[in-house]
Amino acid sequence: MRTLASAVASKTDQEVELSGWIHRVRDLGGISFVLLRDRSGIVQLVYDGKAEYTLESVVTVRGRVQVNDKAPGGYEVRVADTELLAAAEPDLPISVNQDPESIGIEAILDNRIISLRNPKILDVFRLQAGIVQYFAEYMRSRDFTEIKSSKLIGTGTEGGTGLFAVEYFESKVFLAQSPQFYKQAMVASGLERVFEIGAAYRAEKHDTPRHLNEYVSLDVEMAFIDDENDLMDLEVGILQHIFAGIARDHARILSEWDQTVPTPEQVAKIPRISHDDAKKIASERLGKRLFEINPEVERVVCDWAAEEHGVEAAFVYGFPRKKRPFYTFPEGLKTKSFDLLFRGLEITTGGKRINEYAMLLETLPKFKLTEEELGDYCTIFRYGCPPHGGFAIGLERLTQKILGLHNVKEASLFPRDRKRVRP
Amino acid sequence: MRTLASAVASKTDQEVELSGWIHRVRDLGGISFVLLRDRSGIVQLVYDGKAEYTLESVVTVRGRVQVNDKAPGGYEVRVADTELLAAAEPDLPISVNQDPESIGIEAILDNRIISLRNPKILDVFRLQAGIVQYFAEYMRSRDFTEIKSSKLIGTGTEGGTGLFAVEYFESKVFLAQSPQFYKQAMVASGLERVFEIGAAYRAEKHDTPRHLNEYVSLDVEMAFIDDENDLMDLEVGILQHIFAGIARDHARILSEWDQTVPTPEQVAKIPRISHDDAKKIASERLGKRLFEINPEVERVVCDWAAEEHGVEAAFVYGFPRKKRPFYTFPEGLKTKSFDLLFRGLEITTGGKRINEYAMLLETLPKFKLTEEELGDYCTIFRYGCPPHGGFAIGLERLTQKILGLHNVKEASLFPRDRKRVRP
Incomplete structure (x- = not known):
């Protein structure tokens, strides 16, 4: 049973299943923070070690919700299991996770x-x-x-x-x-x-x-x-x-x-x-x-x-x-x-x-x-x-x-x- | 203040103003019954003498609402005053007030x-x-x-x-x-x-x-x-x-x-x-x-x-x-x-x-x-x-x-x- 990103806050300490796009990946050595985007918003995922997913890949993850004041929205999901539904090629023509003001209108419309x-x-x-x-x-x-x-x-x-x-x-x-x-x-x-x-x-x-x-x-x-x-x-x-x-x-x-x-x-x-x-x-x-x-x-x-x-x-x-x-x-x-x-x-x-x-x-x-x-x-x-x-x-x-x-x-x-x- | 045809039933013995299309005219010699059509439905108008309006002409009428069991919906409006807003030419290519089953689909679509x-x-x-x-x-x-x-x-x-x-x-x-x-x-x-x-x-x-x-x-x-x-x-x-x-x-x-x-x-x-x-x-x-x-x-x-x-x-x-x-x-x-x-x-x-x-x-x-x-x-x-x-x-x-x-x-x-x- 899927939980939307926006509903994670109401599921502290529960096991949830989330589906969406890999929006951002931060590898801090022993731990990785990944932002997962779905139609309701963005939620932070926490992986032990490396999270080897290209940006925009579509995944379903299962894990436990925990409070983290530093995470967007104040919650994150400690991932136990990830299913890769559709891998994205690594050559994204323009960035998805930056302020669009930094991209020219021609590039925005061409892509x-x-x-x-x-x-x-x-x-x-x-x-x-x-x-x-x-x-x-x-x-x-x-x-x-x-x-x-x-x-x-x-x-x-x-x-x-x-x-x-x-x-x-x-x-x-x-x-x-x-x-x-x-x-x-x-x-x-x-x-x-x-x-x-x-x-x-x-x-x-x-x-x-x-x-x-x-x-x-x-x-x-x-x-x-x-x-x-x-x-x-x-x-x-x-x-x-x-x-x-x-x-x-x-x-x-x-x-x-x-x-x-x-x-x-x-x-x-x-x-x-x-x-x-x-x-x-x-x-x-x-x-x-x-x-x-x-x-x-x-x-x-x-x-x-x-x-x-x-x-x-x-x-x-x-x-x-x-x-x-x-x-x-x-x-x-x-x-x-x-x-x-x-x-x-x-x-x-x-x-x-x-x-x-x-x-x-x-x-x-x-x-x-x-x-x-x-x-x-x-x-x-x-x-x-x-x-x-x-x-x-x-x-x-x-x-x-x-x-x-x-x-x-x-x-x-x-x-x-x-x-x-x-x- | 305009009254819709569908609201006439709630205005017995009151003066109303109606606007719409002349849907049907029946001249019975000293009296004429006219059906007036607007977006809400059809109401019967009663005229003394002839009602000289072509079918589909657009009018605004003022008159008094009275009960008439034989009128559509059980009410009619005795017309005191009519304003012709737009006269229709008398050569309507197809009938508007008959069952469409009687008109072939080609004539319906051509007109x-x-x-x-x-x-x-x-x-x-x-x-x-x-x-x-x-x-x-x-x-x-x-x-x-x-x-x-x-x-x-x-x-x-x-x-x-x-x-x-x-x-x-x-x-x-x-x-x-x-x-x-x-x-x-x-x-x-x-x-x-x-x-x-x-x-x-x-x-x-x-x-x-x-x-x-x-x-x-x-x-x-x-x-x-x-x-x-x-x-x-x-x-x-x-x-x-x-x-x-x-x-x-x-x-x-x-x-x-x-x-x-x-x-x-x-x-x-x-x-x-x-x-x-x-x-x-x-x-x-x-x-x-x-x-x-x-x-x-x-x-x-x-x-x-x-x-x-x-x-x-x-x-x-x-x-x-x-x-x-x-x-x-x-x-x-x-x-x-x-x-x-x-x-x-x-x-x-x-x-x-x-x-x-x-x-x-x-x-x-x-x-x-x-x-x-x-x-x-x-x-x-x-x-x-x-x-x-x-x-x-x-x-x-x-x-x-x-x-x-x-x-x-x-x-x-x-x-x-x-x-x-x-x-």
Whole structure:
């Protein structure tokens, strides 16, 4: 009967069986100390003489638990018997048991199979799994239904550029940039409130610390809203729930990465400023005139929010019409749309959508689009679609900003960028 | 303040505001009865005179709730005021308010945007959302971590055939047939127990009622197992939890589709029979010699299990080595693998995997594979991988069999097959 590393402390003087990876070996001549790593943590093993195991080998050991104040966690296991389940070759390409800060990002990503074994790196994805869990929990608590839409689409709803083409039997299709079309269809189907957790693809050539060509999108769409404030209210609730879950379940990981998450009170105070005001704030702070919300402006606006509102985040609403996709609900030259900036990075784009068929038909020519090009999309609106809107949160960007990672690729298990398609 | 259709019964003689779709209109001369549909259900509205709204138009109405034994649910709303939010064109391509049995599957799928509005069809996806929820709940309760792996892969782990090619900048990559490589990597990373809910792609040309070219795979992988029986035990627990959740939360949908789910006791009794015995049972019942587990055998074995064990499901283990992928743990000419057949259909394939590097290297030539071809895959095993195994449940197939759908495509929101890439 296996005991996890984390449970050793409750088994003083008992015989236990542990299984895991050889994390570190210290040979002190007559005695060896070995750190054994399993999914619950790390425990010290004590061997008489040499412990002849290569790092990362997988073993099952049996032995007696004893108190040792100098051991990690205050306990160690005096090993009586070791079974080697899988020997590791001795030529590990990168270290697993050192601070990942000492390894460059290229080496970390090139050797992803091994770098993910580093406990601090693996913790990024333990926390990320929490984000997915809390997001879904909250959406269900608000009567949202989870959907799974196709990622293979005939045409792009976002305009057709930036799409990866797929050879689909005799024809060509594209990888979806977002489930936009489908989540709107499902709102109009009668579900009214839907969410999706799925892959999204952008065939964009830029290779920056804030872009991935494949990412996980936490998508939300909701019917019978008045305007984009209903959506910002919803996102406040989502973020409060996600951050509270992380603070409760993943305090160890936050502390290890030397980070905190905003409290529910702080999230409630996220300011909502217009696109114009965001530019004005940034222009004043940077001492130069700014004409769009670029990454520099995103950082400055978050700094401003931290100082003025006590939270490193800001909703920016009222984006100009030409900056938003055709389906965005217009308001003069502006739109009923918003972004959420968090710790200097846009982590959400959303807005109210056009829901009336006549308004849609009137809008398409302005974007040089036709009903035919959009295929089945217009059917959603031709047959009765309620007022609605939605948004998407980038899972990797949110993870990155919670943990203070330098590059969004560090928040993707197996990132895809301009040059990287492996492992 | 909006009231949902399902809450009208608790508001007798009160003024309410309702929003939804015009589901049905009956004009009786001086009075009209209208059914209004929202995400919670259907409620009858009463209008003096004509109700001039096209089917599927979206409205907000205000009126008083009154008892009417003849109305659906026993209540109706006498409308004082109606606001038309979005008018539907009168040329609906297919009916939304009739039994979908009366509409052919081609018309249902060609007009998917509209057919999903049919409440009975939409219920398929309400129930499917439940399956996803219960699956994830159970996995977390057993200390499994959710992962999100890339769907863009350089090479196929399943042999390289049946892959869709993607034009990825200057190179060519493929859509993953399964997260096999990645879930094994994440087991070896130290997470030990992982699950993934994600899209899987098969570029197979057959167009049958049991195949989709894009489907949602509920994937599981677990370290430190003894053999495939540990995996079957785990799947029993998963199915018990999923079926119990459906019976608890979705009894209405089951009843509407005239179906039941197996009880936890029945799931516990699912027999485990060898591949040879499965063929023998089918051969006896069909009066002819059978040499493989084809769809006919799957049906007969489930009939046998229903008669002999009181549950329409059977685990079949011990598949021959040549029927399984290279990474399957061998046992002589057989393998430590299994399928789960449910109501005549294979819904799961799984097994113990090869975890020792030496055994993997010895196996590759037998499958005409080289370490180089498999790229980073072998790295998992070169540096210490524990004994492990896993399986995948096809979400659409499980949904199909729970509801007794004729075709698995009916269990996919936007199915992709040989010819269908829209909507």
